[in-house]
Amino acid sequence: MKIAVCIKRVPDTETRVKIAADGASLDESGVKFIMSPYDEYAVEEALQRRDKAGGGEVVAVALGPDAAQETLRAALAMGADRGVLLKAERIPADALAVAKALAAELKDGGYDLVLFGKMAVDDYHHAVGPMVAELLGLPCVTAVSKLELEGGKGVAEREIEGGVEVVEFALPAVLTAEKGLNTPRYPALKGIMAAKKKPLEVKPPALGEVRVVAAALALPPERKAGRILGEGPDVVPELVRLLRTEAKVL
Amino acid sequence: MAPRFEGVDFYDTGSLLSEEERAVQATVRQWVDERLEPVINRHYLEGKFPLELVPEMARLGFFGANLPEQYGCAGLNNVAYGLIMQELERGDSGVRSFASVQGALVMYPIHAFGSEEQRQRWLPKMAAGEVIxxxxxxxxxxxxxxxxxxxxxxxxxxxxxxxxxxxxxxxxxxxxxxxxxxxxxxxxxxxxxxxxxxxxxxxxxxxxxxxxxxxxxxxxxxxxxxxxxxxxxxxLLPHSAGLKSPLSCLTQARYGIAWGAVGAAMGCYDEALRYAKQRVMFRKPIAGFQLQQQRLADMLTEITKAQLLVLQLGRLKDQGKATPQRVSLAKRNNVNAACDIAREARRLLGANGILVEYTAMRHLANLESVYTYEGTHDMHTLILGEEITGISAFE
CATH class of the missing domain: 2.40.110.10 (Butyryl-CoA Dehydrogenase, subunit A, domain 2)
Structure with missing residues (x-):
């Protein structure tokens, strides 16, 4: 089984970010970068599918700066067979431009399955996976939380509001992974050493026209300090009044 | 669940590590957070080693990680090996001790003094955790x-x-x-x-x-x-010859201990800092009091020194230049510093500091053993004394 898994290098979710001088990008100094957590589920699923099929290839693909090689090597350390970096100094804010570059890379690859995380945790687009499916003319199932594959067909479960939706689809297909699809493995130490020796191709991306740009970034306003009204039952009426009129939560 | 451990790295020593070394550290750190931390207190109270973690530790390559791949080991350099010890001991000194013994005190001598048949027979099974x-x-x-x-x-x-x-x-x-x-x-x-x-x-x-x-x-x-x-x-280990053979095993283990102690210290500092920022006394966080700031400043200073020390020691070891005396200095300094840091963290935590739900007291109790084993602090003092003066105080 030949599987492509598209991953993205993003700032660590627990990093406190700063906005760069241009007001429209992040100041990356001192920021730790990781593989977007949903992409870890996609990588794990790809590895399990390959191993269950008794062979094949898992190709990790990323679009990003040179440093995204480290993200790709994390996928190789988990067990992917080779990596492809579509090298771009900056990842465009235009999801379609990114999708076009990925689709161009994937279209002649003969993949049975193309996996993504359901979204990147830095931009929350939820867009690139479905766009790639569209560009490749493949069926797409997003936010998959359970997957069965058999004989050129697949059955996926998606958690939807108040229940579960079961979807059947034909392979090849593009799927995006939801949390809980599996438990991503730790990159074993031998895997980390082996990753150095696995092929990692770096090439320019065939980016589409960039028609969306990030104009400005702003941090959320700082939360105001709380207020202590006093102690004991006497202050309850005032507390209720403020919860109604000021906080508007009652 | 405890917040994810973000490390302590005031001098950006992470930038002195290779990508593989950082990846190794990240794997072990995450494993400690997710697998060891949730179970360590129960095992500590019950007085039991968490044996059920051994298969996963083996699968991830924690045992004999600096020995060659041909024997089923990870083939890491000594800095990556040290980082494993550091991260494991941030979890618990007992768990790091397990890995030290398996790797540095049993697999190492079989590799260093054993025949090829002995290596083939034992090392792959020990790396796989099948033989302890x-x-x-x-x-x-x-x-x-x-x-x-x-x-x-x-x-x-x-x-x-x-x-x-x-x-x-x-x-x-x-x-x-x-x-x-x-x-x-x-x-x-x-x-x-x-x-x-x-x-x-x-x-x-x-x-x-x-x-x-x-x-x-x-x-x-x-x-x-x-x-x-x-x-x-x-x-019989055919290439073992005299007291220097077991002592060379101890040098390997002490090297790992010097790293491990930094991990325990980092864990204590991290806990103390979080606590100090959030614990309010006299209407302000205790982190705002000079006495606690001094504690934290001392801890961070000693951790930073200890980190730089083991990192250079590791680079020397990879060049074959980590003499037993250089290892003694690091073991002596870092374990002693970790003992001090654990004790001060315990004190900063006040009454809460004696509870098992905080790590400082467990680390403190553990580190007293680490201070004494693998060459007591005092013996390392004398080893250095002999190195400096050329006169042995004990032989």
């Missing part, structure tokens, strides 16, 4: 002076007969194989000390856990008794 090992050097009356040991190995037919007792043996009761150091010649001749690979199910071999430990409770510590234990000639 222990290291029998210390005896009830011979701790700092192992050359005085009275365990003997005598020729008998085509093999050897071992007699003696060993004490303070980590993993002793769980081990399937023991490296036993014994005198093959006269009792006053340490040059006759040789190592033997002894399966623990050999008749005459018995192990009993030492009871009543208030430190390293999540680690098994045992007494070994060897009574007319017959082993074949293939049990």
């Amino acid at each position: 090992g222990c290291f029998g050097l210390t005896e009830p009356d011979y701790g700092s002076n192992p050359g005085g040991m009275i365990t003997t190995a005598r020729r008998s037919g085509g093999g050897w007969v071992l007699n003696g007792a060993k004490m303070w043996i980590t993993n002793g009761s769980t081990a399937r194989v023991a490296i036993i150091w014994a005198k093959t010649g006269a009792l006053d001749d340490p040059s006759g000390i040789r190592g033997f690979i002894v399966p623990t199910d050999t008749p005459g071999f018995s192990a009993r856990d030492q009871q009543g430990k208030l430190s390293l409770r999540a680690s098994d510590t045992s007494e070994l008794v060897l009574q007319d234990v017959h082993v074949g000639d293939d049990a």
